[in-house]
Amino acid sequence: MSQSDGTKEKRGMFARLFGRGAPAPEPAGETPAEEAPAPKRSWRERLFGGLFRSSQAIAKGIAEVFTKRKLDTLTLEELEDVLLRADLGVAAAQRVTKAVGAARYEKNIEPDEVRAILAREVENILEPVALPFDIDASRRPFVVLVVGVNGSGKTTTIAKLASKWRSEGKSVVLAAGDTFRAAAVEQLRIWGDRLDATVVAGKEGADAAGLAFDAIKTAREQNAEVLLMDTAGRLQNRTELMAELEKIVRVMKKADPEAPHAVLLVLDATVGQNALAQVEVFGKTAGVTGLVMTKLDGTARGGILVAIAEKYALPIHFVGVGESADDLEPFTARDFARAIAGLDPEESDPAKAAAEIAK
Numbered sequence: 001m002s003q004s005d006g007t008k009e010k011r012g013m014f015a016r017l018f019g020r021g022a023p024a025p026e027p028a029g030e031t032p033a034e035e036a037p038a039p040k041r042s043w044r045e046r047l048f049g050g051l052f053r054s055s056q057a058i059a060k061g062i063a064e065v066f067t068k069r070k071l072d073t074l075t076l077e078e079l080e081d082v083l084l085r086a087d088l089g090v091a092a093a094q095r096v097t098k099a100v101g102a103a104r105y106e107k108n109i110e111p112d113e114v115r116a117i118l119a120r121e122v123e124n125i126l127e128p129v130a131l132p133f134d135i136d137a138s139r140r141p142f143v144v145l146v147v148g149v150n151g152s153g154k155t156t157t158i159a160k161l162a163s164k165w166r167s168e169g170k171s172v173v174l175a176a177g178d179t180f181r182a183a184a185v186e187q188l189r190i191w192g193d194r195l196d197a198t199v200v201a202g203k204e205g206a207d208a209a210g211l212a213f214d215a216i217k218t219a220r221e222q223n224a225e226v227l228l229m230d231t232a233g234r235l236q237n238r239t240e241l242m243a244e245l246e247k248i249v250r251v252m253k254k255a256d257p258e259a260p261h262a263v264l265l266v267l268d269a270t271v272g273q274n275a276l277a278q279v280e281v282f283g284k285t286a287g288v289t290g291l292v293m294t295k296l297d298g299t300a301r302g303g304i305l306v307a308i309a310e311k312y313a314l315p316i317h318f319v320g321v322g323e324s325a326d327d328l329e330p331f332t333a334r335d336f337a338r339a340i341a342g343l344d345p346e347e348s349d350p351a352k353a354a355a356e357i358a359k
């Protein structure tokens, strides 16, 4: 792709994030009434809507297995296949299958009841990793390094996080560490202007590690609360690129021995099982402290988040279900579990429902 194409593409992305010609988000309480956005679906509605493709595939599979059939070894095996196809991973699929098997063996069970048990088990798996992203105010600047493969949504996530934190009144510095993509640097500059956040950028192809050092220095001079650093998209089998990432971390430590204070790995849900390999490699190289999963709205493979939680037990801080600035929110186990099991958002507590069934 040519540079100008990339710029055009990033401009489109910006318009989708904040709306064409939209003003920079103001600190809370300062947005003029006439500029209030049109009523939008709640976050929960968007999460459930975004996960619809994933939940539909699971619900359809469960209905096919259990409609007018009793719960026995064969139906349980078929259920496990449905869950594996939905990318939940072997451990989670077996756990759910076991829980369903314990419910009413050799008797009929309704698909709804199976989905309630699925929601309960998924919630139990996710609950320990659904952790808020805390900015430690005693570390100033609190340095957040954002890593992930090409196109996973790093730059968009940085914009969304910067927008969120600016609207809370936090001072934010952005570092354009994707130095090989002029379009990405330019776009971060535009976001910086819009959000009133300083952007530290170097020349095209500049050393990203050096930039990281300068960015910490700048953020410290400005007494900024948060520094968000973008990085180039890296293919995990490109050893030299991984080495560069390690260098960024090493050089950051020269400016602040405790930096980076958080390393967020941005994962694209649409890649399914490949996300597991990304967690493995980035975890080893960059000391990932938490995850952001994007594009849950564009895939039937949302179950991968459960497989990742089960296997790596890394905190999952945010999930993204769209391209707008407010389409990224803190991750909550219960909502995700209900959404992926295809339960009604307003339905009563799935854990209680499953307990009722088990009686």
Ligand SMILES: Nc1nc2c(ncn2[C@@H]2O[C@H](COP(=O)(O)OP(=O)(O)OP(=O)(O)O)[C@@H](O)[C@H]2O)c(=O)[nH]1
Pocket (backbone or CB within 6 Å): 013, 016, 148, 149, 150, 151, 152, 153, 154, 155, 156, 157, 178, 181, 184, 231, 232, 233, 294, 295, 296, 297, 298, 320, 321, 322, 323, 327
């Ligand atoms: N549908 C959907 N699209 C998203 C989401 N998050 C990001 N995107 C889109 O994914 C595309 C890639 O996002 P970027 O932020 O450019 O990804 P990146 O990781 O910075 O990519 P490089 O700059 O190539 O390294 C853009 O078109 C975004 O608008 C999401 O949650 N849902």
